[in-house]
């Protein structure tokens with residue numbers, strides 16, 4: 001057993017950060033090829049990560065007690081966008097208290113109740129798409145997933161929050177700007193928070209979100225069950241409500257859902273390059289024959305193109321992982337991307353083969369697009385339900401064709417990875433008569 005951190009690239013921190021910000025996925029592959037399933041990356045502003053690509057280690061991390069693990073920040077854009085009080089960035093016991101507060105809104109009955117709204121919003125969106133003209137799916141999916149999450153957070157606002165919608169779209173564009181992302185990797189989150197362009201995008205969103213929360217507080221909740229009501233009514237152990245800052249951070253954590261839209265764009269990017277799989281799915285959907293293949297398509301897309309490539313935890317006690325004795329304080333990073341792209345776990349891991357998930361279960365530690373353990377994505381089932389509803393509706397409504405026959409490259413955005421051409425397609429309405437929900 002060695003007490004030092006596992007080996008990793010020798011290049012200076014700045015060079016590793018540049019590489020991580022420009023092409024993280026080839027960087028991860030190269031490190032695994034050179035150093036094996038456990039290696040150390042040294043990144044500016046993010047710290048040194050012991051990257052874990054062996055499922056046994058990943059399982060150990062995800063099954064550790066909550067008290068043994070603290071927060072690790074996987075992405076420099078998170079803190080400026082979500083804020084330090086976000087459930088995603090808060091330590092125990094606050095983390096678990098907030099998580100328990102929010103979970104019911106995105107699970108069970110409340111989740112199932114939203115299925116109809118998801119379909120309705122998807123249908124409305126698809127019917128507004130250009131006909132027989134090239135357009136990019138990713139921004140359309142961003143608009144749609146934003147609308148779904150606005151409903152979950154604020155309920156039906158009847159268009160009253162249109163200014164907030166526009167401001168959130170602008171914020172997404174600002175945070176995904178390539179030049180800004182590159183500078184963020186070098187100068188860090190404080191630089192971003194102080195920069196004028198960022199503040200101009202962020203501050204009006206905060207004002208608008210808090211104004212709405214105050215309006216709802218003043219109105220009284222009257223039995224409403226959306227996320228803002230839950231947060232407004234929440235009381236700490238000493239009976240005090242959430243502060244403005246806490247409210248802002250929790251609401252922004254929910255409102256800036258990036259991964260669902262890029263995953264949806266990838267579902268279609270992959271299906272359109274595999275016409276026989278698209279045909280099989282189409283048949284299942286149009287015949288109303290259950291959801292087994294649809295489920296497998298979603299699972300396979302999240303395996304092959306996971307929107308989040310690593311999750312990070314801080315060890316609060318020493319642990320042995322990958323054969324290394326790691327001291328308390330070490331940042332460990334279960335690597336979603338490398339686990340999903342391992343030939344020891346999946347046959348032909350680079351190919352899109354939904355059929356594999358008709359035969360095997362998609363589960364921790366070999367299928368981890370939503371992370372795992374006590375900090376697993378709190379809306380994982382919700383996001384899967386949403387993806388299924390959207391894919392089904394798109395297939396019912398339109399026939400899609402790719403503009404270019406070749407696959408789209410993977411390109412990095414602030415929170416997720418998207419198709420480089422943003423899912424460039426042409427749509428043609430499938431049937432003149434609408435299909436019943």
Ligand code: HEM
Nearest residue numbers: 087088257259260308311370371372375376377378379383
């Ligand atoms: C395909 C869609 C999505 C993917 C792939 C995804 C992925 C993730 C990942 C990887 C994490 C970190 C997990 C970890 O550290 O172990 C996470 C956390 C989280 N996600 Fe998602 N997410 C998705 C959709 C959503 C949506 C729609 C929402 C809410 C509207 C959401 C809310 C959250 C929250 C609140 C956390 C923090 C949970 C905690 O720290 O306890 N996610 N998500």
